Amino acid sequence: MAVRAIRGATQVDADDREQVLEATRELVSAVLERNELDHDDIISILFTATPDLTSEFPALAARELGMGDVPLMCASEIDVPHALPRVLRLMAHVETAKSRDAVQHVYLRGAVALRRDIAQ
Numbered sequence: 001m002a003v004r005a006i007r008g009a010t011q012v013d014a015d016d017r018e019q020v021l022e023a024t025r026e027l028v029s030a031v032l033e034r035n036e037l038d039h040d041d042i043i044s045i046l047f048t049a050t051p052d053l054t055s056e057f058p059a060l061a062a063r064e065l066g067m068g069d070v071p072l073m074c075a076s077e078i079d080v081p082h083a084l085p086r087v088l089r090l091m092a093h094v095e096t097a098k099s100r101d102a103v104q105h106v107y108l109r110g111a112v113a114l115r116r117d118i119a120q
Contacts, residue, residue: 001095003043004103006031009089011110017055024061024088027108031092034104043093044071050087051079058088087111 010027012019024047031037045067047058059072077089087110096103107115 001097002099004094004096004098004100006035006092006094006103006105007090007115008092008106008108009087009111009114010108011084012053012086012088015053015055015086020049020053020056020058020088021061021064023109024058024090025065027088027090027106028062028065028067028092030106030108031090034106035094035096035098037094037096039066039070041094041096042067042070043095044073045090045092047072047074048077048089049074050077050083050085052085053088058090084110084114087114 008027008031010023012023045062049058057074059074062070062072077083077087105115
């Protein structure tokens with residue numbers, strides 16, 4: 001098994017608690033599904049949010065998915081003037097037999113614009 005980092009991002013329409021939680025649950029679930037991961041494969045997840053998202057901690061959504069025993073951390077993205085607004089990002093550290101080039105990074109909703117080269 002190797003330790004790999006998986007990137008992901010999504011965008012919400014507004015700084016609304018339910019939108020943040022729903023979009024984060026969707027993102028975390030997609031990362032797990034596309035990379036054929038189970039709960040026990042997750043080492044930790046770092047979540048970031050653009051400065052315009054303050055209604056809820058994205059990590060709460062992961063806890064709602066049963067990840068209360070996984071180390072989770074939230075941080076704010078730097079406030080770059082031309083950055084895409086209302087974006088939630090994650091970097092999941094996982095154990096997997098997949099090679100680095102087989103890992104599927106996940107970009108959903110408007111965040112597809114961040115990485116059109118790898119978004120599905």
